[in-house]
Amino acid sequence: MKNHACRCCTKPLRAFSAAAAILLACVAVQPAAAQRLADTIAPTHYTLKLTPDLKAATFSGVEKIDVNIKQPVKSITLNAAEIEFQSVTIYPNGPKQTATVTLDAGKEQATFAFANTVPAGSATLEIHYTGILNNELRGFYLSKTARRNYAVTQFEPTDARRAFPCFDEPAFKATFDISLVVDARDTAISNGQIVSDTPGPGAGKHTIEFGITPRMSTYLVAFLVGDFECTSGQQDGVNIRVCATPDKVAYTSYALGIAKFALHYYNQYFGIPYPLKKLDLIALPDFEAGAMENFGAITYRERTLLIDPRNATEQEKQTVAIDVTHEMAHQWFGDLVTMQWWNNLWLNEGFATWMENKATAAMHPEWNIPQTVAENEQSTLNLDAQPSTRAIRAPADTPDEINQMFDGIAYGKASDVLLAVENYEGSEVFRAGVRAYLRAHLYGNATAEDFWNAQTAVSHKPVNKIMDSLVTQRGVPVLTFGEPAAGKVAVSQRRFFLSPLVHADARERWTIPVCFKTGEQQQEQKQKQPDERQNCEVLTPSSHALRVPAAPIFFANVGGRGYYRSAYAQPQYDALTAQVETALLPAERIGFTGDEWARVRVGKAPVGQYLALVAALKQDPDFQVIENAFNGLNVVYEQLAGTPKERAALSKWITATFAPVYQKLGPASAGDSANTVQLRAELLQEIGSYGDSPQLVAEARAIADRYLDNPASTHATLGHAALIVAARHGDAALFDRLQRVYETSNNPDLENFALRMLSQFPLPELVQRAVVFDASSAVRNQDAPLEFAASLDRESTRPAAWSAIKAHWNSVHRQLTTGNGERLVSAAGNFCSAPARDDVQQFFASHTVAASSASLRHAVERINECIEFRSQQEPQLKSWLAAQPGP
Numbered sequence: 001m002k003n004h005a006c007r008c009c010t011k012p013l014r015a016f017s018a019a020a021a022i023l024l025a026c027v028a029v030q031p032a033a034a035q036r037l038a039d040t041i042a043p044t045h046y047t048l049k050l051t052p053d054l055k056a057a058t059f060s061g062v063e064k065i066d067v068n069i070k071q072p073v074k075s076i077t078l079n080a081a082e083i084e085f086q087s088v089t090i091y092p093n094g095p096k097q098t099a100t101v102t103l104d105a106g107k108e109q110a111t112f113a114f115a116n117t118v119p120a121g122s123a124t125l126e127i128h129y130t131g132i133l134n135n136e137l138r139g140f141y142l143s144k145t146a147r148r149n150y151a152v153t154q155f156e157p158t159d160a161r162r163a164f165p166c167f168d169e170p171a172f173k174a175t176f177d178i179s180l181v182v183d184a185r186d187t188a189i190s191n192g193q194i195v196s197d198t199p200g201p202g203a204g205k206h207t208i209e210f211g212i213t214p215r216m217s218t219y220l221v222a223f224l225v226g227d228f229e230c231t232s233g234q235q236d237g238v239n240i241r242v243c244a245t246p247d248k249v250a251y252t253s254y255a256l257g258i259a260k261f262a263l264h265y266y267n268q269y270f271g272i273p274y275p276l277k278k279l280d281l282i283a284l285p286d287f288e289a290g291a292m293e294n295f296g297a298i299t300y301r302e303r304t305l306l307i308d309p310r311n312a313t314e315q316e317k318q319t320v321a322i323d324v325t326h327e328m329a330h331q332w333f334g335d336l337v338t339m340q341w342w343n344n345l346w347l348n349e350g351f352a353t354w355m356e357n358k359a360t361a362a363m364h365p366e367w368n369i370p371q372t373v374a375e376n377e378q379s380t381l382n383l384d385a386q387p388s389t390r391a392i393r394a395p396a397d398t399p400d401e402i403n404q405m406f407d408g409i410a411y412g413k414a415s416d417v418l419l420a421v422e423n424y425e426g427s428e429v430f431r432a433g434v435r436a437y438l439r440a441h442l443y444g445n446a447t448a449e450d451f452w453n454a455q456t457a458v459s460h461k462p463v464n465k466i467m468d469s470l471v472t473q474r475g476v477p478v479l480t481f482g483e484p485a486a487g488k489v490a491v492s493q494r495r496f497f498l499s500p501l502v503h504a505d506a507r508e509r510w511t512i513p514v515c516f517k518t519g520e521q522q523q524e525q526k527q528k529q530p531d532e533r534q535n536c537e538v539l540t541p542s543s544h545a546l547r548v549p550a551a552p553i554f555f556a557n558v559g560g561r562g563y564y565r566s567a568y569a570q571p572q573y574d575a576l577t578a579q580v581e582t583a584l585l586p587a588e589r590i591g592f593t594g595d596e597w598a599r600v601r602v603g604k605a606p607v608g609q610y611l612a613l614v615a616a617l618k619q620d621p622d623f624q625v626i627e628n629a630f631n632g633l634n635v636v637y638e639q640l641a642g643t644p645k646e647r648a649a650l651s652k653w654i655t656a657t658f659a660p661v662y663q664k665l666g667p668a669s670a671g672d673s674a675n676t677v678q679l680r681a682e683l684l685q686e687i688g689s690y691g692d693s694p695q696l697v698a699e700a701r702a703i704a705d706r707y708l709d710n711p712a713s714t715h716a717t718l719g720h721a722a723l724i725v726a727a728r729h730g731d732a733a734l735f736d737r738l739q740r741v742y743e744t745s746n747n748p749d750l751e752n753f754a755l756r757m758l759s760q761f762p763l764p765e766l767v768q769r770a771v772v773f774d775a776s777s778a779v780r781n782q783d784a785p786l787e788f789a790a791s792l793d794r795e796s797t798r799p800a801a802w803s804a805i806k807a808h809w810n811s812v813h814r815q816l817t818t819g820n821g822e823r824l825v826s827a828a829g830n831f832c833s834a835p836a837r838d839d840v841q842q843f844f845a846s847h848t849v850a851a852s853s854a855s856l857r858h859a860v861e862r863i864n865e866c867i868e869f870r871s872q873q874e875p876q877l878k879s880w881l882a883a884q885p886g887p
Helices: 014-023 246-251 253-270 314-330 346-363 369-384 399-403 408-425 427-440 448-459 463-472 519-523 570-578 586-601 607-616 623-640 644-665 674-690 694-709 716-728 732-744 748-760 764-774 784-791 798-807 809-814 821-830 834-846 853-883
Strands: 041-053 058-069 073-079 083-091 100-104 109-118 121-132 139-144 149-154 175-183 187-190 194-199 205-210 223-226 229-235 238-244 278-284 297-301 476-481 488-496 512-516 535-539 545-547 565-567
Touching (some): 058 073, 083 109, 149 297, 175 223, 223 297, 238 246, 246 253, 253 278, 253 346, 278 314, 346 369, 346 408, 369 408, 369 586, 369 623, 408 448, 408 512, 463 512, 535 545, 565 586, 586 607, 607 623, 607 644, 623 644, 623 674, 644 674, 644 694, 644 853, 694 716, 716 732, 716 748, 732 748, 732 764, 748 784, 764 784, 764 809, 798 821, 821 834, 834 853
Parallel strands (some): 041 175, 476 565
Antiparallel strands (some): 041 058, 100 109, 139 149, 149 223, 175 205, 187 223, 476 488, 488 545
């Protein structure tokens, strides 16, 4: 799943990178009583017939569950929540019995007790029940447009039990025979293809029956009811549809093309054909997750699937491609082969995240996906360097604990670890291991050990030790290298904390591959990608030195693919800095810059040294290199420049350093590459937001006005960047205009972006207006927490936003669902003072948000880190600014 439920998060514009980091903020898993079902009874087949009433927001169900009973029982316990039972009977190898039903709401379980012992063997449970179509964006729920209601599902991780009583754990795989009784004018979509559509029962109804599914887990079941319309195609004998509400079906064609490419790519990569006859991708108006990989019926937020490529930003096109390829990768990794339990969620999400990049890069090499991967890894390394991080595999028993597993560790870190292992093994050997793993567990369940043992057997390398080290230990290693001599280099490792407050040496030590740059690779820099001939050594906890190849320059992270931070001796650092644009690949420049920024954060290097490195990269032609450098620069502005004088001096430096680069690019042209388009927009956004150029701000406002007047007149990437700058310098008239765009636009991307811009206006009265608007019924509760978080992202809006959030708490709280409230709590961690920290703690102590206690601890931790960071580096910044030449 992407974002909370494949809950994979989509990458936003860099303007909201801090908010994105919040969404991925790691939360500690707390011990709790297990809520697992007994393994003495297992389902083999479900027959479901559901009749939803969209007006009354209810549904009725008739269900039969074929079960295998391993030993005689007098009761059967399964999962059920918000279900009202009418009758439960069992047909065993004996007389039919009616059950007495006992509910445990806390454990979300129902127990069926029988007067007589039910013998071992096969039996069928028949259950008649009713339920509600809720407004919580989980289970079987209502998704609404201005015109009508839809009934849709979101079951991952533990919400299938809200739609039908079931054995709601991933290891209890079964087949499903689903039928839906719906209004005559409506259709339905489910995992299987439609095999019959018959009138009745009753007037104005028809019954749609779907083909029996493969063996799969309950969380992958899906059924959706409404007047969906679809765009259709075919690839490798599979019927593919992209579906939406009728008013938005025009935006489905782009995703269809992505899906066709991805299906063929994955058939070839996995060597296992897609196992169903059809694949549907469906955009839903209300959907909390970014997307969800239901087997054969993938569901999405509208903005992650629907797009007009003629008027879309490069980022929006990439987002759709990434989300489609991610969820389609799950059809093999997650659906066909599923983790045994949620503690190994990374087997689903980490692999799909790794695979999305591989497929998207093959489809669009011009997007430079390896640089994007390297840039995203910097965020993950910073996340994993928090004291409160968790291991990739961690305990999770209750629904709350399981929900907290969908974070940047399960997605980002797990993906980066897989990339490091693939880099070490070689891509073809790694693929052979993937194929062996899948073939061994088709339609079944697997563990982490199953995966890394398959890789070890194929590669004949210590992959099991490497992956066990990285998967079971929390944190990120930092490798400190001495000066190379006589073909060797001294190296030490320890756990890295992105906090100057943490000084204790942690016990974690890793077994990891370290890949060095070679002379041959130096000669191949023009290819801009590392080749397969890696020179890797395995560092173990007992290693103190590694062999290094002869090379013109010493660099210990080829391609930026290693999962570690690097610290070099000063001569090697100086040499790398001097040759950063000529000796390192773009992804390596990103990793090198990220390592230096991490050293600044913990006081191991002065902030001026980082700013000098940023200046050395100013002419870099790669958009992601510049964007990554700006990420640290913006934190310097937001957190270190504590006085108006310091911010003014830093603004002058930003303009003086980067305005000439922006001017050199010249005006936008139809022939610009995707990279040039994004680089121009990145520079405009940075200088306009943090520089001191009134001329450039005026230029941005003119571009923004043209874009709003006629979106086709300006490349959307530049139009969006200009709107960010315009909003950050904007007035009430522009605010009103963007609010109207949000309220009236039928384009999901423009609608979403206009809403996001409302949180960027710094005038206190407009900040309050944005919070009040986000807390109203005009904004979907799937979106509101993101907007509250965005308003807390920047110093210019944070104080007024926090005051407005507290003042309007009842309305704000109504917009927080069980799954997304922690985003607001996490966003409060952007403050950087002791009084603000105390206020945040006290407020949330008396205004609780569901499932957010760990997020609050992490937010307070980040505030404390910022306070210490400022105390260490602000004097350094002041001295560095004073030493800069005048205009």
